[in-house]
Amino acid sequence: MAGHSKWKNIQNRKNAQDSKRGRVFQKLAKEIYVAAKQGGPDPELNPSLRLVVEKSKTANMPNDNIKRAIDKAAGNQESENYEEIIYEGYGPGGTAVLVMCLTDNKNRTASNVRLAFNKHGGNLGETGCVSYMFDRKGYLVIEREELEIDEDEMLMHVLEAGGEDLETMEEVFEIYTDPESFIEVKSSLEKAGFRFVTAEITMIPQTTADLNEEQTDKMERMLDMLEDDDDIQGVHHNYENE
Structure with a gap:
């Protein structure tokens, strides 16, 4: 990991994300729901659920919100099905980008992700085109x-x-x-x-990409657009914001 600091990216985007705390909790609740639905509502017996509960607590998500998402999965009788999808592509300046999604409408999500890439000088790629870089x-x-x-x-x-x-x-x-x-x-x-x-x-990321001022601006706007999408749980990239 030498030479790369994920915290720099987190820190530089933290103020913007703080204003979206409700949206962050909403995405975490969706992760909890899916994990509990797939592996059961007991975190001690469901490693995937335990991981996302730990993640939610670190993000200061209220315990009531966590319990509500688990209870919803345990008692839900409706056909509320989410699909896990990973999109791979290239951002401005050839940066490598992974977009992790949980969606109940694959066509909608694919369209939104493609729009974010195309609008800001990037393009979606085939499965495996950048994941090997992470x-x-x-x-x-x-x-x-x-x-x-x-x-x-x-x-x-x-x-x-x-x-x-x-x-x-x-x-x-x-x-x-x-x-x-x-x-x-x-x-x-x-x-x-x-x-x-x-x-x-x-x-x-195994390596990081250097961007000029124009590319940096496009990259930041692309990340904002992706992170504002409720279907997108996380965006990983090799752009390092100084």
């Missing part, structure tokens, strides 16, 4: 403010917990894990007294 990883972020620990000590905690890698920034520690050991690493670090501002399994 690694699926557990990702944890700990704020360093008021945390009296240096990089060497933090690395020791990460390795003892089973983590794979640590990146140190001025404001945060970024921790990367194998996806299968994500919950174990997170729990171990929580027991050691650490708290997270981000905790998720995500896609990490």
Whole structure:
């Protein structure tokens, strides 16, 4: 992961996302619903549900919202079916983009994703065209403010917990894990007294792309358009916002 900081992208877009907290909760509720519907309503017996519940709690989603989404899945008798779809393509400047969706209308979602790409100088590609440029990883972020620990000590905690890698920034520690050991690493670090501002399994780019000012503007507008779509759960890319 050396040389790449996912937190830079999160941080630079955080203020905009804070104003969309209700939409974030709505998307998380959909993830919870699908996970509970597919694997059962008990997080202890359903690893997929446990992961999304952990993710929702880290995002400060109220427990009542989480419970309501699980209860809806457990008692739902309607044909509310969501399909998981991943779109791959190229953004401005040839950036690699993965768009993760949960939708009950594949045609609508495909049309909206294609429009966002085409409108901002990108284009959709075939399955597999950019996914090989990303690694699926557990990702944890700990704020360093008021945390009296240096990089060497933090690395020791990460390795003892089973983590794979640590990146140190001025404001945060970024921790990367194998996806299968994500919950174990997170729990171990929580027991050691650490708290997270981000905790998720995500896609990490192997390399990053440099964009000029015009391309950056197009990329930001494309990401805004995609993230505003209720069918789109996440957008992963190799553009690094400085």
